[in-house]
Amino acid sequence: MQEDTFPAAEKILSDIDNVLRKDLNLVSFEIIPALDNENKSPVFHAENSLGLASWSVKPLYCYAYNRLLDLRRNKHRREDPSVVSRWLMGALLLNPDISTFWNMRRELIKSGRLDPTDELRFVAIVLYYKAKCFEAFAYRRWLLQYMLVEQKQPPTDVETLLRNEIHVASMSADRYANNCHAWSHREHVVGNFEALVPAAYMSLLKEEWTSSEKWCTKHISDYSGLAYRQFLLKSLLLSENSVTASDNIVGRREILYEFVKPSIRESTEVSILRDGSSNEALDLLHGFDTGNRSDIDYDRCLINLSYLTEECMFNDDLTRSYPDHEALWYQRRFLAHTIVVLTASYEKYSSYKIELFDPRLKIRQDKIVNETGNRSSVSRLEVAFQDRSKEIIKIAKSCGHHQSTMAEKFQKFLTTINVQL
Amino acid sequence: MVKLYALTILYKGPISATPLKAVYELGSFSFFQRGSVQEFMAFVSKTITERTQIAARQSVKEGEYMCHVYVRGDSLAGVLISDHEYPNRVSHTLITKLLDEFASKYPPDSWPTLNEATCSFPQVNTYLAKYQNPREADAFTKMQNDLDETKIILHNTIEAVLERGEKLDDLVSKSEGLSMQSKAFYKTARKTNSCCSLTA
Numbered sequence: 276m277q278e279d280t281f282p283a284a285e286k287i288l289s290d291i292d293n294v295l296r297k298d299l300n301l302v303s304f305e306i307i308p309a310l311d312n313e314n315k316s317p318v319f320h321a322e323n324s325l326g327l328a329s330w331s332v333k334p335l336y337c338y339a340y341n342r343l344l345d346l347r348r349n350k351h352r353r354e355d356p357s358v359v360s361r362w363l364m365g366a367l368l369l370n371p372d373i374s375t376f377w378n379m380r381r382e383l384i385k386s387g388r389l390d391p392t393d394e395l396r397f398v399a400i401v402l403y404y405k406a407k408c409f410e411a412f413a414y415r416r417w418l419l420q421y422m423l424v425e426q427k428q429p430p431t432d433v434e435t436l437l438r439n440e441i442h443v444a445s446m447s448a449d450r451y452a453n454n455c456h457a458w459s460h461r462e463h464v465v466g467n468f469e470a471l472v473p474a475a476y477m478s479l480l481k482e483e484w485t486s487s488e489k490w491c492t493k494h495i496s497d498y499s500g501l502a503y504r505q506f507l508l509k510s511l512l513l514s515e516n517s518v519t520a521s522d523n524i525v526g527r528r529e530i531l532y533e534f535v536k537p538s539i540r541e542s543t544e545v546s547i548l549r550d551g552s553s554n555e556a557l558d559l560l561h562g563f564d565t566g567n568r569s570d571i572d573y574d575r576c577l578i579n580l581s582y583l584t585e586e587c588m589f590n591d592d593l594t595r596s597y598p599d600h601e602a603l604w605y606q607r608r609f610l611a612h613t614i615v616v617l618t619a620s621y622e623k624y625s626s627y628k629i630e631l632f633d634p635r636l637k638i639r640q641d642k643i644v645n646e647t648g649n650r651s652s653v654s655r656l657e658v659a660f661q662d663r664s665k666e667i668i669k670i671a672k673s674c675g676h677h678q679s680t681m682a683e684k685f686q687k688f689l690t691t692i693n694v695q696l
Numbered sequence: 697m698v699k700l701y702a703l704t705i706l707y708k709g710p711i712s713a714t715p716l717k718a719v720y721e722l723g724s725f726s727f728f729q730r731g732s733v734q735e736f737m738a739f740v741s742k743t744i745t746e747r748t749q750i751a752a753r754q755s756v757k758e759g760e761y762m763c764h765v766y767v768r769g770d771s772l773a774g775v776l777i778s779d780h781e782y783p784n785r786v787s788h789t790l791i792t793k794l795l796d797e798f799a800s801k802y803p804p805d806s807w808p809t810l811n812e813a814t815c816s817f818p819q820v821n822t823y824l825a826k827y828q829n830p831r832e833a834d835a836f837t838k839m840q841n842d843l844d845e846t847k848i849i850l851h852n853t854i855e856a857v858l859e860r861g862e863k864l865d866d867l868v869s870k871s872e873g874l875s876m877q878s879k880a881f882y883k884t885a886r887k888t889n890s891c892c893s894l895t896a
Contacts, residue, residue, distance in 0.1 A: 305726040308884035309877075324727035329884060403726075449724065452697070492829075493698050495781055596831050597698075597783070 284338040287331060288365045290318040294325050295364070295397060301325060303403045304368060306332060325400070332369055339365035343376065356388040364397065371401045371408045381417060391422045399443050406450035412460045415440070419464075423471065434472045440464040441483075448490070448500065458503040465510070477516055483507055484582070488589060495593060498602040504586065505609055511582040512617070512627050518574045527581035528556075534584035535560065535659040544655070553577040561621045562654035571625045579627060580656075583613060587660060594667055598678040604685050607664070614660050615692055657694070664689070665696050699724070701761070702737040702777040703790075703824045705798055705817070706745045707807040708767050713745040716810050717798075717817045719824050732878035739873050740854065741765075741775035747857050748773070755784055756851040763854070766791045770804050785845060786830040794823050 295301065302323045309317070309328040317328035317335075327335075339362045346354055346362075360383055367376050383389045395418060401411050419440065422430055430436050441464055447457035465483065469476045484507050491500045518524060532548050539545055547555050553573035558564055560580070587610050594603045620627050664685075671682035689696060704718040718738060722730045744765050748754050751769040755762060762780045764787040767773040774791035797819060802810065827833045851857050855864055868874060868882050 303726050305728055307728045308880045310880050310883070319728065322727060326728040492831075495698060592831075597781070600781075 281334040281338050283331075284335055284365075287317060287335055288339070288361050290316060291325070291327070291368070292361050292364060294318065294320045295400065296393075298323060298325075299396070301396070301400060304400045305404060335365060336369045339363075339369075343379070347375075347379075356383060356386075359383070360389060368401060368404070371405050371411045374410050377410050377414045380414070384418070384421060391418050391426070394418055395439070399446070402443060402447050403450065406447040407454050407456055409456050412456050415443070415460065416463060419467065423467075434468075434475060437464050437468050437472065445486075445490075452494070453497055453499050455499045455502070458499045461503060462506050465506075469510075477514065478521070480507060480510055480514075484511065491589075492593070495597045496600045496602050498605060501602055501606045505606075508582055508586055508613070509629070512579045512613075513629050514579055515572070515575065517572065518578065522578050524574055524578055527578045530585050530588075531556075531560070531577065531581045534588055535655050538655065538659040538662045548655075557621065557625075559652075560654065560656040561618050562652050562657070563618075563622045565622070565625045568625050573625075576621075576626050580617070583610070583617065584656075584659075586610060587663065591663055591667060595670060598671065598674045599676065599681075601681055604681045607667075607685060608688050611660065611664070611689060611694060612692055614657060615694065618654055618657065661694065661696055668696070697724075697779045698782050698828075698830060699779040700776065700782060700824055700828055701779070702734075702741065702775075703794070703820055704738070704741040704775045705794065705820065706742065706773040706775065707810065708745055708748075708750070708771045708773050709808060713742050713773065714810075715742060715812055716807070716815045717812060717820050719820045721824055721828070729881065732875070732881040735874050735878045736882070737777050739868070739871055740777070742873070743867060744854070744857055745773045745775060747859060753788060753848045754851065754857065755787070755848050756854055756857055758854045762787070764788055764791060766795065768795060770799075772799060772804070772807060783830050784848070786827065786833065788845075788848060790823060790827050790833070794820065 298320065300323050304325045304327070306329050307319060307326040309330050312328070312330050315328075317331035319326035319328070342362050343359075343366060346352060346359065360380070363376050363380055363383075366373065367380070371377075380389065380394070384391060384394060395415065398411050398415050398418070402408065405411065419436070422436070423433065441461060444457045444461035444464065447460075448454045451457070465479065468479055472479075484504075487500060487504050487507060491497070491504065494500055528549070535548065539548070544559060547559050551559075553576065554567050554571075557573055557576055557580070586606075590603060590607050590610060593600075594607070597603070617627055668682045668686060672679040686696065700721060702718065702720045705716045706713045707716055715738065718741070720734050720737065722733055725733050740763060744754070744756065744763055745767060748765050748767045750767055750771060753764075753766045755764045757780055760780050762778050762782065762784065764776045764778070764784065765773065766788060772795050774795050776787050776791055778787055798817060801817065802815070858864065858867070865886070868879060874882070
């Protein structure tokens with residue numbers, strides 16, 4: 276059989292195991308192309324990086340794989356757990372798409388043979404090499420669940436644990452384009468953060484907002500990153516925390532004002548937006564006179580809305596700088612839809628509620644009712660978005676090619692959600 | 697990804713091109729590949745300069761990479777290797793500005809005898825770092841935008857730039873600038889049909 280022809284396998288596996296165990300700051304694993312073995316060890320370790328010469332990959336994987344399958348076929352056989360975990364490590368490092376092997380590691384965790392913290396480090400290394408591996412992310416989430424809920428002694432520093440997850444997700448997104456698994460892992464972690472570290476949740480959201488903006492500026496055709504920003508934006512829009520100094524209401528108001536400024540003609544409106552109460556400003560932005568309700572935190576609402584306008588301006592900016600990127604136009608569709616939703620929500624509740632976000636059709640019907648309903652004036656927010664879109668579409672059409680086709684498609688989309696340019 | 701990887705200033709002599717200054721940003725490549733990636737980028741920069749006519753601009757797409765080259769009328773050349781999402785116009789503007797600045801420091805008669813060891817031109821680092829964000833760098837180059845984009849010759853592969861009968865494989869195996877390790881990298885990458893994609 277294959278494995279018997281590779282006597283060095285156990286030695287190589289234990290070399291790799293040693294590196295994983297001893298180098299707590301190990302960052303990466305990769306395969307180094309090498310044509311023959313030159314009678315040297317295939318394991319390389321330098322500057323927190325682990326490498327394996329390519330000639331050893333096939334025999335090593337076959338060895339570990341066959342041993343593991345052998346073991347599973349003979350249930351009665353007893354094997355030292357540390358040996359089994361080493362085979363698993365070898366097999367999964369080279370091919371992490373096998374759920375059976377991850378399940379075998381889950382069993383080892385449950386029986387206390389493997390330490391969950393060490394395990395998180397191992398999976399991070401696997402993800403460096405295969406950054407889009409769903410099984411590895413699924414296993415990470417299982418580990419988190421195990422550590423936070425099922426383990427007898429839950430970890431003391433949950434925040435550090437979760438921030439490390441964000442770091443791993445970020446590394447994976449950098450390593451592989453359109454890595455939706457990495458971003459959904461990140462969403463999942465943010466959700467955990469909200470439940471388990473509520474005190475630091477808002478500041479995390481804002482940090483994520485800033486760092487994902489940086490990321491998206493670099494990855495202009497990667498929709499997975501933009502989709503994560505949509506998730507963040509929804510979380511920010513629906514936030515109900517009471518306003519604190521860290522919210523920087525003055526700065527956020529300035530962002531809102533900057534967004535609508537080009538479409539404002541009257542000086543009374545300018546003064547409402549800059550110096551009026553949050554309630555007045557929101558009424559003007561949405562075009563409804565909803566009165567002043569004591570149960571609504573208008574300041575919060577206004578701050579939340581500013582994130583939407585910030586994203587619109589960010590999208591304007593990227594679409595102008597980088598023509599021919601479809602992802603940016605899809606983001607714009609999301610923003611157009613969100614503005615319609617928020618206006619409907621504000622009319623109904625004088626604040627922003629999640630229930631209106633998804634059922635797209637219903638919004639359209641609501642909107643039609645609105646046309647004849649109690650709208651007091653035009654929505655400054657919608658007008659500003661329309662003006663900006665007109666400008667973007669005009670520029671896009673002058674670019675020609677793909678960019679103008681996408682602009683036309685976007686225009687068509689606007690009519691389906693009842694937005695007229 | 698909007699990213700720059702390598703920026704090289706070369707002198708295109710009658711027979712071959714000599715690099716005068718080169719700078720790299722290879723942090724996104726995995727550790728054991730960086731050496732080979734750098735050798736390759738140097739190899740490609742030199743090869744492409746040698747196959748570009750005097751007073752010509754070319755942009756070559758190879759997989760997810762772009763290689764921009766400008767050889768001036770006076771044989772001074774600049775090569776920029778970027779990701780394909782980086783705006784071409786900014787790339788060429790960057791090369792032009794860089795070569796102008798270089799020429800103002802070193803007179804043309806010194807170029808044939810210069811080499812990477814003797815040449816001191818730290819500005820090249822600043823250019824590579826600053827232009828990583830093209831929108832910021834672009835703002836002030838827009839004003840003096842005299843670059844005629846229609847004059848840039850575009851190619852879809854490196855092979856298209858080579859002379860008739862030349863093959864990239866042969867050039868690689870003959871090259872003295874590439875180590876055994878890098879040649880092994882090249883062969884493996886070729887086999888998996890991802891010529892320049894050394895990342896995965």
